[in-house]
Structures are given as structure tokens and as C-alpha cells.
Amino acid sequence: MTTEEIRAAGLALGFQSVGFASLSEPMHGFAFYRDWLAAGHHAGMDYLVKHAELRSSATQLLSGARTAIVCTQNYAQPLSVPAGRLKVARYSQNRDYHTVLRKRLRRLEALLAGQWPEANFRPCIDSAPLLERELAQRAGLGWFGKNTCLIDSKRGSYFLIALLLTTLELAPSEPAEGGCGTCTACIDACPTGAIVHGNDRWQVDSRQCISYWTIEHRGDIPLTIAEKMGDWAFGCDICQEVCPFNQPRPHQPLRAETTQDPDFLPAGPAPTLDEVAAWDEQSWDAATQGRPLRRARRDGLMRNVAIVQENLKK
Ligand code: SF4
Ligand code: SF4
Incomplete structure (x- = not known):
């Protein structure tokens, strides 16, 4: 399979974009992350401190990992909740995305394992100690906004990130570039x-x-x-x-296409x-x-x- 075929397989599984980040480069954001912790900005999330060092390299999560296949899931939608009803963040209005996205990554993994039985894989969705947004930026899927969300210039920021680490060496995507300019x-x-x-x-x-x-x-x-x-x-x-x-x-209603995925409506x-x-x-x-x-x-x-x-x- 070529990277284009892998991308097409990811899109067919329901993801909206797929990119590839090489893991041979160090995680450039790790020093910043450590400083963020040192400043106490993680508040009471002590689990972030406990596993902090693991974020310095994805190879600690999968021995011999060479590439992160990074996929995004759009949850863009207007949110209009009548007064007096439960208002929750958009991503959280339906099923736990960990479960939904893990299933899709497992299907992608099965396709790739069929082609490369000797390769190893590890799906990571949010809960693994990984600088996911940096990998997504390197995979060309968005750039960091001042609100620290990853922003895709065409789709905005209402998306989740799911990664499949693999020992396969796949051609990396062009990193995403963009910026907020003077917006505050x-x-x-x-x-x-x-x-x-x-x-x-x-x-x-x-x-x-x-x-x-x-x-x-x-x-x-x-x-x-x-x-x-x-x-x-x-x-x-x-x-x-x-x-x-x-x-x-x-x-x-939004820059992004409103999601049609029932798991996210x-x-x-x-x-x-x-x-x-x-x-x-x-x-x-x-x-x-x-x-x-x-x-x-x-x-x-x-x-x-x-x-x-x-x-x-x-
Ligand atoms: S500064 Fe403006 S463009 Fe940048 S993330 Fe914030 S609102 Fe978006
Ligand atoms: S940083 Fe964003 S999510 Fe947090 S309180 Fe401010 S507006 Fe809300």
C-alpha cells in the first residue's frame, strides 16, 4: 500500500484527514511541555506529571516505532441548547470518542497488518502519553492556534486526533503551516x-x-x-x-462541514x-x-x- 492508499483507507473508515509523521525527529515541544508542567499549568492532573518523560519520544510507547499515522475526526456542529438544559462541549454530546476512534484505528491496523504482517502497531487516542498535536502538525493536519488547539486552515479546530504508531517507515507528509496573525x-x-x-x-x-x-x-x-x-x-x-x-x-453554519457522523451528533x-x-x-x-x-x-x-x-x- 502506498501512503495515498493508506490515506484513502482511513477516509473510507470515516476519518476526515490522514497524514504521516516521522518519529525519527525528536519531539520539539517536549521542553515546552515540561516547562508547562513546572509552571503548574496542569492544575490537579498529576497523571500528566507521572508519565511526562514518556512524551519525549513515541518510541517509548512502541518499540521500534518509525511513523505516526495521524487521523482526524470532525465533530463540527452548531450548538444551540435551550436555556435550562444541559449544555456540554460539542465533542461530548454522544459516545465516548476513545471507543469509536479506537475501533476505526484497529480496522486500519488490520488492513496494514494484512499487507505487512511483520509490522507492529499501537493505536493512541488521547489517553496515551504522547504529544499528539505536535505529531498531527508534523503530519500536515493543522497548526497551533493561540488557544492551543490545532487549526486546519480549511476546516477549523473542531476535530479529534487519533494516531496509529507503527514500525513501518512511511513517507512523511509536509508539516502544516499557518498562524493566527494579530487575532486575539x-x-x-x-x-x-x-x-x-x-x-x-x-x-x-x-x-x-x-x-x-x-x-x-x-x-x-x-x-x-x-x-x-x-x-x-x-x-x-x-x-x-x-x-x-x-x-x-x-x-x-461553520467553516468545517457539519459532521454527519451519528457518533458525534x-x-x-x-x-x-x-x-x-x-x-x-x-x-x-x-x-x-x-x-x-x-x-x-x-x-x-x-x-x-x-x-x-x-x-x-x-
Ligand atoms: S488567536 Fe484568533 S485565530 Fe488564533 S486561535 Fe485564537 S481565535 Fe483562533
Ligand atoms: S481556555 Fe478555552 S476552554 Fe478554557 S475556559 Fe478559556 S475559553 Fe473555555
Whole structure:
């Protein structure tokens, strides 16, 4: 198979773009990542510190790895949730993307293994200690915006990244190039001032980020953050919503094609906040099985919903 044929196979599996990054180069962003941790910007996500060194080289995740096959999954869609209903980040409205994307990567792996039985593979989706966005940039799939999202100039930033590490040596793609120019829309719009500058780069300080507090944090949320959460009960898309690369074009609600993938469209109408607040353990279990919302745990989502209900009274 040529890289073009591998790309075509990835697109046929439902990915929107596929690129190839060589792993012979060092991870240039690793020093920056270490400084980001040293500055405490990971907040309470201690697991990031624990496995930090693994991010210095993908070969630590797969011995002899030569190439990262990088795929993206579009979840672009308008988000209009009526007041009083559960508002969650776009990517999290349906199934857990880890499960969906892992299945697709496994199918891609099976195709490649049929052609190259001696090769080894490892699918990585978000949870593996890897500088995924750097590899995606090197694979030509987007460049770093000031909001730290990867931006594809034609498709915006509403996409997830899935990687298949392999011992195969495949021709690398041209790295993506682009930039924000003088735009500061995301920095200006972030309600908590979480996008900060340091080490010559814009970065997100998770200690100020609504996504961190509503998804990762266990326990109370400080009042200074809670009052800025507005109606976001799980995650926050504000710094993507204001980005010109995600803005509408004529006859199209977003720059990206709105996803048609049922796994990334809302599973149904959002429940009301009152309904969610009344969920017992059993209802929680039924409503969140196989969904990203589970990451916040039941008490976390209840905490967020209570905050949003208070915010909506103001
Ligand atoms: S996700 Fe929300 S809180 Fe976090 S940086 Fe973006 S706009 Fe700010
Ligand atoms: S909003 Fe502007 S500054 Fe922020 S990522 Fe998009 S283009 Fe860059």
C-alpha cells in the first residue's frame, strides 16, 4: 500500500484527514511541555506529571516505532441548547470518542497488518502519553492556534486526533503551516483568562480553565471560576467558537462541514438541568454509559449542574 492508499483507507473508515509523521525527529515541544508542567499549568492532573518523560519520544510507547499515522475526526456542529438544559462541549454530546476512534484505528491496523504482517502497531487516542498535536502538525493536519488547539486552515479546530504508531517507515507528509496573525479573539473571549503567554508561546493554564474544572477536578469549584462558567456544565468551547477559522461561511453554519457522523451528533435532546439534578445512581448510569460525561463522575456533574442553575438565576 502506498501512503495515498493508506490515506484513502482511513477516509473510507470515516476519518476526515490522514497524514504521516516521522518519529525519527525528536519531539520539539517536549521542553515546552515540561516547562508547562513546572509552571503548574496542569492544575490537579498529576497523571500528566507521572508519565511526562514518556512524551519525549513515541518510541517509548512502541518499540521500534518509525511513523505516526495521524487521523482526524470532525465533530463540527452548531450548538444551540435551550436555556435550562444541559449544555456540554460539542465533542461530548454522544459516545465516548476513545471507543469509536479506537475501533476505526484497529480496522486500519488490520488492513496494514494484512499487507505487512511483520509490522507492529499501537493505536493512541488521547489517553496515551504522547504529544499528539505536535505529531498531527508534523503530519500536515493543522497548526497551533493561540488557544492551543490545532487549526486546519480549511476546516477549523473542531476535530479529534487519533494516531496509529507503527514500525513501518512511511513517507512523511509536509508539516502544516499557518498562524493566527494579530487575532486575539480567543484570549479576549476566555471568561477566566486561562490563555496566557509564556516561553514565547500561548498556553492554557488549566488552573483557570473551565474545561479542567468541570471535567477533571474532583471536589468544590472555586467561586471565581464557578461564576464564570455561565451555562457550561461539562467542558467549554468558547475559545473555539470565537475563532475565525470556525466561523460561518456563506451557506454553511461553520467553516468545517457539519459532521454527519451519528457518533458525534447529539444522542437526543439535552435533558433539563432539573432532570439531571434528580438523577439517582441508576439513572446516571443509564444516561452516561459509554459517554464522555462519565469522566466527570456523578458528583462532578451534579456539582456543575448546581453551579449552572445558580448562574442562570442571575
Ligand atoms: S476552554 Fe473555555 S475556559 Fe478554557 S481556555 Fe478555552 S475559553 Fe478559556
Ligand atoms: S481565535 Fe484568533 S488567536 Fe485564537 S486561535 Fe483562533 S485565530 Fe488564533
